Amino acid sequence: MPDDNLLSVDSVSVSHGNTLVLDQISLHAKAGETIGLLGLNGAGKSTLLRILAGLNTPTAGTVTVAGTELTSASLRARCQLGYAPDKPPVYPDYTVEQFLKFAGRLRRIHRRHIDKATSSVIERCSLGDVRKRIIGNLSHGYQQRVNLAQALIHEPALLLLDEPLNGLDPAQIASMREILANMGTRQATLYSSHQLTEVQATCNRAIVIHKGAKLVDTELGNSDNREQTTIEIHLEDTVTTPQMQSLPGVLAAASVTPDHWMLTTRTGSTTLLREALKAHHIRWHEISLVRNHLERVFNLLAGQATAGAAR
Amino acid sequence: MTGLIAGNEMRVLCRAPFAWIAAGMLQLVFGWMFLSTLEQYLVIQPTLAQYPQAGGVTAYLATNWLTPVSSVFLLATPLLCMNLVAAERQSGRFALLASAPVSSWQIATGKFIGAALFQLIVLTINIALVASLQLATTLDMPTLLLAWLGMALFICTATAISLFFSCLTSRPALAALSSFVFMLMLWLLSTTSSPAAQSGMAHLAQLSLATHLQHFMQGQLQSDSLGYFVLCTAAFIILSIRQLDAMRYTGVQGVD
Numbered sequence: 001m002p003d004d005n006l007l008s009v010d011s012v013s014v015s016h017g018n019t020l021v022l023d024q025i026s027l028h029a030k031a032g033e034t035i036g037l038l039g040l041n042g043a044g045k046s047t048l049l050r051i052l053a054g055l056n057t058p059t060a061g062t063v064t065v066a067g068t069e070l071t072s073a074s075l076r077a078r079c080q081l082g083y084a085p086d087k088p089p090v091y092p093d094y095t096v097e098q099f100l101k102f103a104g105r106l107r108r109i110h111r112r113h114i115d116k117a118t119s120s121v122i123e124r125c126s127l128g129d130v131r132k133r134i135i136g137n138l139s140h141g142y143q144q145r146v147n148l149a150q151a152l153i154h155e156p157a158l159l160l161l162d163e164p165l166n167g168l169d170p171a172q173i174a175s176m177r178e179i180l181a182n183m184g185t186r187q188a189t190l191y192s193s194h195q196l197t198e199v200q201a202t203c204n205r206a207i208v209i210h211k212g213a214k215l216v217d218t219e220l221g222n223s224d225n226r227e228q229t230t231i232e233i234h235l236e237d238t239v240t241t242p243q244m245q246s247l248p249g250v251l252a253a254a255s256v257t258p259d260h261w262m263l264t265t266r267t268g269s270t271t272l273l274r275e276a277l278k279a280h281h282i283r284w285h286e287i288s289l290v291r292n293h294l295e296r297v298f299n300l301l302a303g304q305a306t307a308g309a310a311r
Numbered sequence: 312m313t314g315l316i317a318g319n320e321m322r323v324l325c326r327a328p329f330a331w332i333a334a335g336m337l338q339l340v341f342g343w344m345f346l347s348t349l350e351q352y353l354v355i356q357p358t359l360a361q362y363p364q365a366g367g368v369t370a371y372l373a374t375n376w377l378t379p380v381s382s383v384f385l386l387a388t389p390l391l392c393m394n395l396v397a398a399e400r401q402s403g404r405f406a407l408l409a410s411a412p413v414s415s416w417q418i419a420t421g422k423f424i425g426a427a428l429f430q431l432i433v434l435t436i437n438i439a440l441v442a443s444l445q446l447a448t449t450l451d452m453p454t455l456l457l458a459w460l461g462m463a464l465f466i467c468t469a470t471a472i473s474l475f476f477s478c479l480t481s482r483p484a485l486a487a488l489s490s491f492v493f494m495l496m497l498w499l500l501s502t503t504s505s506p507a508a509q510s511g512m513a514h515l516a517q518l519s520l521a522t523h524l525q526h527f528m529q530g531q532l533q534s535d536s537l538g539y540f541v542l543c544t545a546a547f548i549i550l551s552i553r554q555l556d557a558m559r560y561t562g563v564q565g566v567d
Contacts, residue, residue: 053410057559075412083410087403093326105315106411150407 006188012061023213029188036199037192039209045192053083066157082151086162088143092136107154125149141172161191215254229268230290235259236283247276312417320425348376369451373458392473393487400481415555427470454530461527464540471547478554
């Protein structure tokens with residue numbers, strides 16, 4: 001069966017020494033999808049994006065970009081992706097046009113086509129007014145647009161954006177939102193953010209990452225989404241992540257505390273979950289279905305982080 | 312791609328005020344040293360004329376002017392090359408190259424060629440100073456060309472060493488200091504061949520940059536000296552490539 005995913009991430013893990021930075025992350029993206037990668041600072045979003053951009057190699061698992069495996073055929077796979085890191089990788093002494101031409105040539109755009117590609121991306125990212133200006137003299141908002149333009153210039157199948165709205169003022173955010181909203185239907189976009197409202201405004205899917213593990217992977221814009229539902233559960237005893245993940249129908253398990261869990265389930269059935277818990281001899285105090293589960297999970301994580309910082 | 316990266320490196324250096332200030336100051340120092348050495352030669356020329364085996368002005372300048380010039384490059388090359396990878400990692404700009412369909416080999420060789428070319432232009436301007444004497448006297452052109460070749464090989468080796476140290480850290484000043492100290496040690500190994508040095512240490516002089524450069528300055532084309540510079544340059548470029556590859560595995564691509 002042909003794989004129509006532009007991005008396939010299968011069980012990617014990253015560890016630095018004994019520290020597990022990413023834990024068995026799997027995700028898939030199709031053409032036209034804009035996926036928001038949500039998580040608190042240090043959750044592992046940027047690490048995941050760097051892995052997908054080919055900057056780092058995962059300790060385990062595979063990444064496939066437009067049908068090409070990223071580790072074994074790295075150069076071919078990297079032709080298909082555009083990456084805009086959180087810090088614009090620009091040469092401050094170059095003009096916008098000079099920099100974009102260099103970025104385009106690096107992405108293997110032929111010398112004959114570079115002028116056309118540069119003009120096209122300048123227009124797409126609304127950089128016409130500053131095309132001859134020195135990048136170092138531009139505002140942060142414009143530098144972010146140049147960052148986006150360098151990632152887009154070769155029209156990649158997969159666009160990876162690391163916190164593209166960071167440090168922008170409201171007008172710049174609105175402008176960047178418009179650019180992101182007009183991304184083509186032929187490419188998949190994955191962008192990281194720690195702002196839920198931004199992801200809800202611009203993405204059609206959201207993935208929440210916490211402590212290197214995927215907690216939630218859900219479609220947005222469909223309030224009656226029954227395919228994946230989060231169930232919040234308070235236990236009498238403490239259990240481990242593998243124990244919770246082994247329960248039938250559980251797609252992901254995240255612990256708030258060892259006896260307080262958020263489970264992403266396939267069915268959203270609390271009855272099935274109660275039966276599964278009984279079968280595994282796990283006792284509970286309370287089980288509840290979480291409405292607006294993305295907000296609930298994210299707010300819970302944010303609250304947990306704030307409490308941790310206060311301690 | 313190598314040419315594109317080399318061209319970009321040259322352009323970055325040409326747009327950086329620091330590179331122009333460094334190049335200008337080097338020209339000033341070299342010019343002053345050249346005139347001073349030439350003046351010394353004119354003073355001792357009558358004495359030298361009494362010895363048939365004594366070299367002419369070309370040999371004198373190669374030994375007494377170009378050799379000190381090369382020691383200035385010991386410091387100038389690490390300063391010019393510290394930004395090659397270290398500063399790109401510090402600024403986060405390295406992500407542009409690392410995510411592009413460009414191999415570590417192309418990145419390392421491109422950056423090496425760009426940085427070396429810039430310095431070779433500075434060197435050639437200085438050799439042109441000596442060549443300008445052709446208008447007034449007859450120069451020993453083979454000796455002059457060998458001196459240029461020796462200096463060019465020395466600059467290539469110094470650039471490769473500096474590139475390698477620039478790949479090891481994301482702090483440009485640390486990269487510059489480490490490569491300078493390393494090259495200074497390689498340079499000073501020549502002192503181990505002095506009679507005062509222990510006989511067991513004398514063979515270390517064969518690893519010295521100064522020993523092999525001296526052969527070229529004396530107008531000798533020795534295969535071991537040629538091989539030394541070529542092998543050193545190749546070895547440090549390969550080490551740089553390996554270090555760039557290793558960054559993908561160790562996750563130290565940029566500044567977190």
